Amino acid sequence: MSAQGFLATRAVCSRIYPRRAHASHARRVVAMAATTEPRTSIAELLSSCVDAARKGCDEIRAVQERRAASGALASTRKDADDPRSALTEADTNAQRAIVNALKATWPTLNIVGEEEDEPLDPSLARQLKKDVCDVSSSPPIASWTEPTSSLTVFVDPVDGTREFVEGRLEAVQCLIGVAFRGRAVGGVVGLPFPENAEEPIIVWGVAQPGATSGVSGAIGGGATDVPQRARLSDANDGLICVTGDSKNESLAAARESVRAAADVVIGGAGNKILALADGRADVALMHFGTSLWDTCAPEAVLRARGGKITDLLGAPLVHDPSRPGGLINDLGVLATSANASKIDPDGRDHAALAATMRADPRLRTLLKRYVGEVDSGGSEGAGARASDIARCLRGAPVAASWVGERIVSTLCGETADGEDAPFTLAGYVAPEEGAFRGLMSDACRLELHWEGGDAASGGMPATAFYKKVVLGDLDHARTKAKTAPLKLSRDVGSAAVEAGFLACPSVLAALNDAGVRVPRCFDADLRPCDDDLIESKFALLLEDFAPAQGWKQERLLTPSQARASLTALAKMHATFMPAAAAARVGVDGDVGEDELLSAVTGAVWPSGAYWQPDMQPAEQMTTLKSIWNDTHLPAFKDAFKERLPELGADVDTIGERLQDVAVDVGAASHPFGPGQAVPEWAQKWKTLIHGDAKSANIFLREDASAPEGWEVGLIDFQWMGFGLGAVDAAHVLLASVDPQTLGYAADDIAHTDPDAPVKLMDHYHVQLCEALAANGAAASAEKAANIWTREETQRQYEAAVLDFCRVIFAYQWVRVKASPQSLKENESSMNKNSYNKSIANAMWVVKECDAVLKKRAAA
Structure with a gap:
């Protein structure tokens, strides 16, 4: 393309x-414009963060050694009433060592630290290693680079300062996280006092945005990956949930929503999340005072191990220092391990837990x-x-x-x-x-x-x-x-x-x-x-x-609803046809041709409809035969025999016959694409089309004074652009109406009124001509019908049917693995098109495609 x-x-x-x-x-x-600025290797940056965390852990251990020798530790509180706000020399020394080394190695990097920024100390400006993390098992991660300005490193030099002050050293961590445009992608969790190890262990993890897993590892203390540790509870009949000792009512409500077999209180934000990565627990809940530097690093590690983190209501945490609300995770934190849904007796995954919390009035x-x-x-x-x-x-x-x-x-x-x-x-x-x-x-x-x-x-x-x-x-x-x-x-x-x-x-x-x-x-x-x-x-x-x-949507449109929808589309089409716009020029208080059409041109696609050839892969034109023969014929074999016996062996060749004309009908149905020479016949028909007039995009309200008793509202204009109005009308018939609207009996099998689709197109044409007369494009509806003829409308409809069948057969049915069974399973869907949820509609599409192909071949 x-x-x-x-x-x-x-x-x-x-x-x-x-x-x-x-x-x-x-x-x-x-x-956000394209940029040629320098790019940073995520693996190299993460390696530097690992090296920096080792330096931070060394500073923390040095403070602890002096404390052990003297029996004293100098500390203050940032908030006099909150023991969790303790600040020690371990915090300041570790941050100084980490930030100075990172700045020396990555001078333009944006770094956000928990403690107040201090002037850089040249004596600490050491170059960090860039080859510590082995990510060779994932070539995409190994070659991954991003613009440096899109990266932010969050540093919490001592996560669990309160625990450090109180001597609960196993809960103390040094956290360095890497965020890419607000998403935690790389994390380093330094354990200065790990269990069963004499030296610090540095755990790291990296996962690309949107990935469900990544690469993780560990350095020091003999570890090569996240150390797996004993479960925090003997409970074996459900989830283990870790949280803090906060008495907050909202946090208590969140705990009740989890319905864990065991609730365990442990300290440190990073420690709680790491407990999910190392197998000690399954769910972590955090209070409403944690900050972005508390969650960035452990989120990346947990994501690398298949877990997930959001706020309590299920929205992603945004690790961006300029975000609304500042640096605080004011809506709490919900984290789940990779195996949480397997352990939960009800099989609830992360999304289900968050949905439960959104339903709890106490969390509002x-x-x-x-x-x-x-x-x-x-x-x-x-x-x-x-x-x-x-x-x-x-x-x-x-x-x-x-x-x-x-x-x-x-x-x-x-x-x-x-x-x-x-x-x-x-x-x-x-x-x-x-x-x-x-x-x-x-x-x-x-x-x-x-x-x-x-x-x-x-x-x-x-x-x-x-x-x-x-x-x-x-x-x-x-x-x-x-x-x-x-x-x-x-x-x-x-x-x-x-x-x-x-x-x-x-x-x-x-x-x-x-x-x-x-x-x-x-x-x-x-x-x-x-x-x-x-x-x-x-x-x-x-x-x-x-x-x-009074507005509602229908799964599929009834006959009166279909006619009302076609009326609304006809009025829209008539509004933007060149003759209608020209008729408005010079009328006081109205919009002239140039202003209206130039405004439209500047806002919509030059050629509307998502299935047009310019918006689909070129191979759709050349694979119809093989896809039909290899996929759809086997899937619908019995349905074709039962519901379309009149087609006989002709059903076998639909893919081949459609492929033969696909390019031609695509060009005929969408003649206004960029670079195309618009055929003379098409110029007077050029208008604005919706481009996806499926039933889910049509709202209806009963109104006795409205056409067919229904007022129509149109939504979802993503594929709005210039085209032929008959393309929208064909889409309504092919994708949006119920079987009875197409002339089927109540059993959806007997086709008692095969002329029903023709009558619908008759209705569309009448409404189009009346609208063209009403807006001055023609002196009367009769004269409009002589200019924009029903015969030409039919030709456009037939080309549109074949063109739309191309995308149904070559893409949509392949993507959804269409079969009579899948259509039955989708029967109640509101958003799916008719041929993906109704076997009667699907068979009519095939039947109509065959009929139009035969008519075209005979012409």
Whole structure:
């Protein structure tokens, strides 16, 4: 695929869209540009951290030796009321030795230490080794480098200072962690006083972002890997949970959520997490005063050994010193070992434990300063919360004050600041019900609580919708980065397209005039990363089509719902066709052709629809025959015989016949791609298409006055771009409707009305012509039908059917391992397309493909 096949990420994401006509706020766009700055080897840096930790351990042991000889240890408290804030000369001496050596070896490295920074001491500026850690077992890690500016080293010279002061030396550790763009990737845990060893042991681990394991090892005391130690409890019927002696009520609630067979109190943040890596325990909980330097190093070690760490609510810890909330892990820490789910009697993994905690009202008090008083503690609003999703792109919970300001600013045109704001949001609730955790995005509904009783009458919404794409946190995105990097590039562009489209006021005004409902965009935060696409992040705060307002989604569309949806799409298509835009030129108060179409051009894909050839691997065009013969024919053999007997042996050649025309129908269905010469016939049909009009992206609300009795709202515009309207209409029939809409009887077997799809396309064409007449593109619907004919619409539909079948057969059915059994298992899915969850729909797709191929061959 050529580079022209995509909108360049920077071109899409760094564009500042026009200010809203009714609100003085511009879209916030933050771009991380590609860079040629020096890069650092992670393995070499980790080796230096191991060497530095040895120096730190030596300083700690030296202080202990002097203490043993004199019987005294000088210490103070940073917080007079907190024994955990003890500070000794071991802390300052160890940090001085570590930081000076690291700075001498890596002069430009960003280092964050627990103790206050001191001027560098030249006498301690020794070069550290860079070849200590053997990562040869993992070539990707061995060759791994990152821009130096994207790395931060966190140093806790003495983790467990309180334990050191009290003489519990086995709990004392020296921690040095390496974070890459906020993710803990390398960790060194120095044990100055290890059990059964005369010298310090330095444990290290490294794991790439998103990896479920990595490489670990140990140096000193005869160890070569994380020493496996005896279990902390004799309990053999469940989890061992380690925690501190805090009496905090929220921490107690978290312990109850774990339901461990044994709760064991041990000191030191790093010691607790290391207990999971070395086999002593299975779950670790930490109080709300630990800092990033407490968790960075042990998280990396635990991740290298297959474990996982988040805050108590399941969101990743962000090891970034500039993050909102500062350096404190104010939402606690939950860590689990690699084997926790195997040991737990209920088989709960890390995600399940975090979900349990999100459902506990006692833990909602942690969110009070972010979400407001409306969802803090108590038993009101029973049910789990999606508080792991409702996070800003820097990891902190979304602030109610920010949500309110964005909404009021958009709707009222006010700055919405302090006492001048016409309305104030008291808080919000993010219920788990209605949340969406997808392969490439997460989203949740925010139930809004406004101060005073006049907000509703003033037009303030009761809910909003928050959609977040943090690619680095999504397993599917990381897999795609390795196996299909071009698709990841496409996905990054798609997130920017949706934000750009929804933030374009002239476009939304035109749709509103046409009676097409799309959500208003209250805020769009785009943070692309050109030099590492997987680190790109996007967030949208949108108007919500809420159930409380009568909106709903259907698993598959009924006949009336399908017609209503086709009507909405036809109105949208008519709005952006050249003749319609030209008809508006010079009309007072309306948008002229140049302004509207240039705004659209700057916001969307030059050619819409995710399945178009420019957005798919080229081999889809050449592998259809083999995939059909080797995969789909065997998988659906019995279904074809039972449900499509009329096809006979013709079913065997569908893959071959489709492959023969795949290139031609792809070009015919998507004639507006970059670098393509647009055929003359296509120019008058060029319009804006949704590009993924599946049932999950269509909201419906009963309305007797609306077409077909349904008001339609469209969402998810990631694949919005220029195209042929019939492509959207074909997608509705192929992917979104129930079998009865396609003419099947209630048993989903007998095809009692085979003309039903034709009638749906008739309906679409009629609605398109009426909309073109209504917006001035034609003098009447009849004259519109003479210009944009039903026959040509049918030809476009048929090409679209074949083109879409190409991506179904060559990719989608392969990816989901489609079979009658898999379709049955997916029957209740809301998000999957019809041919992946209904055998009747799947058979109709095959039947329609065969019919169109035969018609094309006979022409």
